[in-house]
Amino acid sequence: MKKEFNLHEIEEICYEIRKIICLYFEDEDIFNDYNDEFKDEKRLRLDNRYTITYLSNGEKLTYMVKKNCLAHLLGINTDYLINNKNFTSKNSYDTLKEFASNPYKIYTLNKSGKIDLNKVISPFVNTKIENFIKNVMINLDNTVFVCKFDKSKSYASGEDFQDFNYMIVQNDNDRYYVLLLRKDDNDKYLPISNQAFDSYEELTGKMFNILQNQEITMLSSIKVFSNGLLLFQRGIANDLRLNKSLMLKHISDELGCVPNILNNYIYSLNIISNNRTNNSYSSDLIKKIAYVISKKEPINYEKLGVRKDNIQPELIDLIDSYNDSLFKSADLSDDYNKLYNEKEALLKRLEESLKTIDELNSRISELNKNYVDLDKKDKDMQERISEKLEEINLILRG
Numbered sequence: 001m002k003k004e005f006n007l008h009e010i011e012e013i014c015y016e017i018r019k020i021i022c023l024y025f026e027d028e029d030i031f032n033d034y035n036d037e038f039k040d041e042k043r044l045r046l047d048n049r050y051t052i053t054y055l056s057n058g059e060k061l062t063y064m065v066k067k068n069c070l071a072h073l074l075g076i077n078t079d080y081l082i083n084n085k086n087f088t089s090k091n092s093y094d095t096l097k098e099f100a101s102n103p104y105k106i107y108t109l110n111k112s113g114k115i116d117l118n119k120v121i122s123p124f125v126n127t128k129i130e131n132f133i134k135n136v137m138i139n140l141d142n143t144v145f146v147c148k149f150d151k152s153k154s155y156a157s158g159e160d161f162q163d164f165n166y167m168i169v170q171n172d173n174d175r176y177y178v179l180l181l182r183k184d185d186n187d188k189y190l191p192i193s194n195q196a197f198d199s200y201e202e203l204t205g206k207m208f209n210i211l212q213n214q215e216i217t218m219l220s221s222i223k224v225f226s227n228g229l230l231l232f233q234r235g236i237a238n239d240l241r242l243n244k245s246l247m248l249k250h251i252s253d254e255l256g257c258v259p260n261i262l263n264n265y266i267y268s269l270n271i272i273s274n275n276r277t278n279n280s281y282s283s284d285l286i287k288k289i290a291y292v293i294s295k296k297e298p299i300n301y302e303k304l305g306v307r308k309d310n311i312q313p314e315l316i317d318l319i320d321s322y323n324d325s326l327f328k329s330a331d332l333s334d335d336y337n338k339l340y341n342e343k344e345a346l347l348k349r350l351e352e353s354l355k356t357i358d359e360l361n362s363r364i365s366e367l368n369k370n371y372v373d374l375d376k377k378d379k380d381m382q383e384r385i386s387e388k389l390e391e392i393n394l395i396l397r398g
Contacts, residue, residue: 005110005117010103013121016129017074017100024133025067025093031101049226050188051138055146056218056261058290061166063181063189065136067093073136073194074129075122086114124195131196134170135177140234142170142177143219145248147257153213162193167210168219169203176203204255212256218244258324285311289319298323308344 022029022038024046029038050064071078071092078095081087086109089095099106099120109115122128147167164180166189171177180193197203204211221235236244245261252259285306292299299319301308308316 002116002118003123005107005121007104007107010107010110010117013125013129014100014103014106017076017096020070020074020129020132021097021100025070030097045226046136049224049231051225052223053138053146053219054221055148056220057148057215058293059148059217061181061189062187063138063191065191069190069192071096073132073191075125077120077122080119081115084115127196128194131177132194134172135179135194135196136191138168138179138219138222139170139172140219140222140236141240142172144169144171144176144244145216145251146219147211148215148217148260149210150214154210164192165189167207171200174199176200178203178207208255214257215260216248216252216257217260218248258321260322261318285315289315293322 018031019038019041022031023041023043027043027045046065047067050062053061053063055061065073068091074096076096076099078092078099081095081099082090082092087095087098089098106115106117110117147169149164149167151163162180164182166181168179168181169176170179176197176199178193178195178197179191180195181189182192183189197206219236221233223233224231248259248261251257285304288304289299292303299322301311301319311319
């Protein structure tokens with residue numbers, strides 16, 4: 001069913017879009033007809049900024065918001081408008097400005113049927129506008145988890161599904177903000193979706209099929225640059241590190257995700273940076289594990305040169321979770337850790353069986369030796385009996 005847009009509603013949407021454009025993407029109020037209506041507001045040029053995010057799985061992302069991403073993030077379909085002869089702009093950002101600058105024109109074009117606003121304005125446009133800044137301004141403390149998305153492991157499908165590389169989920173006052181990122185040709189990660197949910201239950205209900213079997217990790221630190229200069233950098237506070245790790249474990253258990261917080265383990269265990277001799281063994285082991293992970297290969301305890309029962313429990317959890325992440329997919333029911341443990345159990349049973357066979361062979365050898373001894377004694381006895389019988393016969397004949 002088509003929605004009917006009234007002039008007041010269009011004016012409100014255009015006002016909020018103009019505000020975002022002027023405060024976050026321009027140095028001044030470019031909409032002259034509005035007499036610099038945002039002149040007293042603080043400006044922050046998002047398109048001149050980029051953020052380097054360091055993840056607890058050891059990866060680093062360079063994230064930025066470009067002007068041509070804005071319309072889609074706000075729920076405005078500028079592709080439709082670009083292909084309409086009533087609009088002169090030929091790129092998404094300029095078309096968005098043209099759209100926002102004259103709400104009455106938009107109203108009359110829609111009323112006359114020259115454009116269809118149901119094809120232009122998302123049903124969630126107000127929510128997207130309201131949540132835009134909360135979502136794109138990544139807050140280290142508010143970040144709940146980051147999902148590294150692998151489409152081959154996903155059950156998600158349908159018209160509404162968007163292919164992406166990373167999902168960043170933040171929580172502020174029990175409202176959950178979801179930002180989807182996709183890598184461009186310059187290895188920069190750009191936002192492609194701006195969503196929000198009113199509860200954790202709503203978030204997990206909507207995202208279950210997407211998150212299931214996926215790798216999730218934490219945001220460890222960020223660096224924010226503007227015009228190439230470092231504005232600030234922050235690392236996760238120590239008191240939040242453990243809480244976020246526990247939350248990650250809870251989410252992974254509930255949604256069937258695979259947690260990967262290699263760098264967080266390294267930091268928490270204080271292995272790499274600690275030069276005490278009693279940590280040198282673990283330090284070398286961590287380096288070996290990190291090397292195998294970087295090659296996307298399964299971690300094998302034998303190739304690491306260690307026995308599983310000699311490794312710290314935290315590292316065993318890390319290895320098991322990583323191996324599971326390689327083998328979990330929509331068409332593979334058994335995970336690597338389960339298969340590995342089954343193999344270890346079979347090897348143990350084989351070793352026990354071989355040991356039993358050796359014991360039985362030893363007993364057989366002993367019995368054979370006893371048999372040989374008895375046989376010799378029996379032959380000796382037979383010979384002695386024969387000799388005695390011969391003596392008796394001689395006496396009787398004499």
